[in-house]
Amino acid sequence: MRTVTITDVAEHAGVSKSTVSQFLNKRYDYMAKKTKEKIELAIEELGYRPNIVARSLKQKSTTTIGVIVANILHEFSTQIIRAIEDFCHELDFHIIVCNADDDPEKEKKYIDMLRAKQIDGIIIFPTGDNVELYKRMIMENYPIVFLDRHVPELAISSILLDNEKASSLAIEEFVRNGYERIGIVTTSTFRNITPRIERISGYKKAIEAHGLPMEDEYIKSAEIHEIQSDLQVMVSLPNPPQAILAGNDLALIEILKYTKENQMKIPEDLALIGIDDVSFAGIYHPSITTIAQPTFDMGKRAAKVLLDKITNKDSREEVANIDRFKPRLIVRVSSSKT
Template structure:
């Protein structure tokens, strides 16, 4: 079957090729409605598909960005990516989303693959272990934005939560309800994953501010599938924790699973707060108190910031990180020990 060309569309619509090009690029300033209608009808009748590769070469833009998330299983990653896609869709940009699984090698392959496909910019939830690649993009003035994490000595703007404050809000609320033995479980600690480090630091500082002990046996950084065993150890201590702060949504899920399996009543036998306001938190029984991130605002800013860089509206990356405030969502999963 013969490939339909722009010249075929122009002939069918009785206009010039340049007019068809202007129509395809949405430059309608001097184009009448009847002309637009004829071109639209010709495209429909002929089944014309623009040559995206040729247009990209001519315009020096693929109108595409890449998003590399650290772990797509996180509710945070899903919601932020959705907001980024919304922003890009409105700007007529396509979005390619890749999942790095917190694996630096996989992240490296995706960065190289997406750049080989000539995407116009990248939004990365960085593993932190590809510093040479990050610096190379900076040196080349390649548009890139980080989300959720910053990387020391790599001045790429990052969209982040006030992570220390998130933990502080949780510990403050536990303390307000009369809890003194407060544990925190988070995913494996990695100094390159700034959000996890900051949440643990915020937890420790909040305990100290309330005059509570910072106990090593109450702080664990583990894979989610280890949560059951760790909780069994903690709750078998001479002084078991009264409250658990789950460092993210994956840990919270495992804590709730443990409570069901072992017949612990959340909000009575054990108080729980999770960082990340997962969709089921409000209708789980009992409903779960969480620390919410403004995920859609964060994703929107990440998308807008990258498009600004692509469109040369912002200069080389010496800008500070952008921090967003967490919000305590009070529900039913924290027992009021002051009533005892």
């Protein structure tokens, strides 16, 4: 069948091509209601579908952005994606989501793929190992925003949590409940992932500030499949931690699996706080004290910064603009001393 064109729609509706174009681009504030109804009817009867590719070439915009997350299994990532999608939907932008699995090669392939599709900009949870690629994007003035992480030597806008403050809030809550031997468990810091490094740093500063024992054995960063074995080592120490800070939601889940399999009671045998307010925290038994990130605010901010860059491509950043968002303590049962 022959492709239905905008000319066919105009002839069928009895209006000009420019009027149909205005309608398709939603520039019809002063268009008569009857005219709009005729165009809508013509589109429906002819089965017209706009040629998105042709429109993109003409407008030099695909009205699409990419979002490359480090690990889509993180509840934080899914909430961020939703916030970005909500913001973009309001402005008639679309998003393509890619999961890099914290793999630099996979991340590079997705960046190349998205740019080949001529999308307008990318929000990235950077692995940090594609610095030369990021630099080329900066030189080309390609719109890019980092989320959850940053690369210090690059002038790229970054949206992050105040990670040290998040750890500090958790330690203060443990101390308030009388705990002195406090550990931290997080997923691997192998690639110097910003939030993991900063949360451990915040933990160390808070432990020191409260005059608590700083034990290397109380600090664990490991691949997910190694966390439970590391926990076994920690709880087998002569003076094991009385409380543990889970550095993110994936670490928290592994700790909960371990305590359940080993019949440990929370908080009687081990007090617990998790960074990331996971959806089950309030209904788990006992309920889990968490440090919440303002994920929707962070996602919307990242989307706004990127779309501002897209509409103002002539501006170039001289230094990295880092937005830090405040964490919030949500007290529940798991951090209380019984």
